[in-house]
Amino acid sequence: MARWEPNARERLSKAALELFQERGFDETAVADIAERAGLTERTFFRYFADKREVLFGGSSELHDLLIGSIATAPATAGPLETVAVALQASAAMFEERRKFAKVRQAVISAHPALRERELIKLVSLAEAMAEALQRRGVAEPAAALAAEAGMSVFKLAFARWTEDDEQPLSRHLREAMEQLKSLTAGSGGPSRSGRGRRAAPRRRPAARSRER
Amino acid sequence: MARWEPNARERLSKAALELFQERGFDETAVADIAERAGLTERTFFRYFADKREVLFGGSSELHDLLIGSIATAPATAGPLETVAVALQASAAMFEERRKFAKVRQAVISAHPALRERELIKLVSLAEAMAEALQRRGVAEPAAALAAEAGMSVFKLAFARWTEDDEQPLSRHLREAMEQLKSLTAGSGGPSRSGRGRRAAPRRRPAARSRER
Numbered sequence: 001m002a003r004w005e006p007n008a009r010e011r012l013s014k015a016a017l018e019l020f021q022e023r024g025f026d027e028t029a030v031a032d033i034a035e036r037a038g039l040t041e042r043t044f045f046r047y048f049a050d051k052r053e054v055l056f057g058g059s060s061e062l063h064d065l066l067i068g069s070i071a072t073a074p075a076t077a078g079p080l081e082t083v084a085v086a087l088q089a090s091a092a093m094f095e096e097r098r099k100f101a102k103v104r105q106a107v108i109s110a111h112p113a114l115r116e117r118e119l120i121k122l123v124s125l126a127e128a129m130a131e132a133l134q135r136r137g138v139a140e141p142a143a144a145l146a147a148e149a150g151m152s153v154f155k156l157a158f159a160r161w162t163e164d165d166e167q168p169l170s171r172h173l174r175e176a177m178e179q180l181k182s183l184t185a186g187s188g189g190p191s192r193s194g195r196g197r198r199a200a201p202r203r204r205p206a207a208r209s210r211e212r
Numbered sequence: 213m214a215r216w217e218p219n220a221r222e223r224l225s226k227a228a229l230e231l232f233q234e235r236g237f238d239e240t241a242v243a244d245i246a247e248r249a250g251l252t253e254r255t256f257f258r259y260f261a262d263k264r265e266v267l268f269g270g271s272s273e274l275h276d277l278l279i280g281s282i283a284t285a286p287a288t289a290g291p292l293e294t295v296a297v298a299l300q301a302s303a304a305m306f307e308e309r310r311k312f313a314k315v316r317q318a319v320i321s322a323h324p325a326l327r328e329r330e331l332i333k334l335v336s337l338a339e340a341m342a343e344a345l346q347r348r349g350v351a352e353p354a355a356a357l358a359a360e361a362g363m364s365v366f367k368l369a370f371a372r373w374t375e376d377d378e379q380p381l382s383r384h385l386r387e388a389m390e391q392l393k394s395l396t397a398g399s400g401g402p403s404r405s406g407r408g409r410r411a412a413p414r415r416r417p418a419a420r421s422r423e424r
Binding site: 079142155160179183 | 395
């Protein structure tokens with residue numbers, strides 16, 4: 001008879017991540033995870049469809065948070081600003097599970113098929129964000145570009161955050177967004193003047209280092 | 213005994229694309245493709261490892277073109293401008309095989325596994341572009357952001373081009389790049405989103421064709 005186990009989901013997640021790191025994802029069976037967590041396989045399958053879902057089960061929560069934030073962002077916010085607000089809202093969620101997020105990232109990075117799954121998840125999230133922007137009245141191509149640019153910012157900020165024990169994700173997100181803006185503003189060449197679309201005649205190293 | 217068949221690769225590609233559209237990718241066998249092309253299966257396998265390669269075999273050519281263009285872009289070009297130069301270089305390649313590109317896109321869009329393969333190919337291309345930018349001395353995160361932003365521009369421009377029989381890809385690329393710039397420049401209100409809709413304001417064809 002099934003009995004209620006306190007924190008079963010968390011215990012299973014933690015056990016799974018430990019084993020994925022110790023043995024590798026392919027070498028870990030659900031039975032091993034359940035054993036490590038002191039629970040049964042049956043309990044595992046009450047929470048997860050398979051072992052991959054331990055890694056990807058959080059994505060619907062992230063999806064809902066991003067889409068909900070886009071829907072409720074201030075009406076005055078432009079497309080990219082709206083995406084920035086949504087990404088900031090997700091930062092708190094990741095911050096709460098920082099250790100899980102870091103180990104998860106390491107496990108995924110080490111496994112090509114999981115990396116592909118993660119990429120596809122991020123692309124789907126960007127598509128969903130673009131649709132949410134459209135529902136706010138943002139026209140294409142601004143919606144798709146803002147969502148994809150936002151996702152690039154997120155990937156970069158997230159990667160830095162998992163390598164860094166100092167700064168919160170929210171700060172990495174702000175910094176990466178600023179970097180994107182200065183990059184697109186300065187893309188006419190090393191000259192920072194947005195109007196200077198012709199190849200600039202001489203280098204301006206100071207401007208360059210700001211850009212990069 | 214194998215004999216040389218004129219335009220065998222082109223005939224096989226064309227036959228494969230026709231069949232993928234008529235019957236679907238999964239329902240088409242290599243034998244069908246060879247038959248439609250009036251060639252043997254053996255000839256097919258001299259050109260392609262499998263039927264999927266008919267769709268994805270061009271990606272190393274695109275890779276080399278993009279990476280080569282980044283390496284040889286003017287030293288004065290900023291990161292995003294360098295990516296824009298590379299994308300423009302690819303436009304001629306796609307223009308030459310416009311019909312193939314369009315049908316290919318329709319086949320891929322209709323098949324989730326092929327869509328995933330295409331996504332992963334585009335992400336790999338963006339990673340390779342980021343590395344090529346780094347070799348030019350572009351620091352992170354500018355390299356990754358410029359490459360990813362460029363890939364977003366490419367995807368958008370390419371999608372519009374496959375739906376449009378009027379404008380060349382090079383023009384869609386320029387317009388999408390302008391739209392990205394105005395999006396990141398405009399942190400303000402929703403009026404910006406409407407702006408992205410118009411064709412790029414005030415074209416300056418002479419100056420543009422010199423730089424791109």
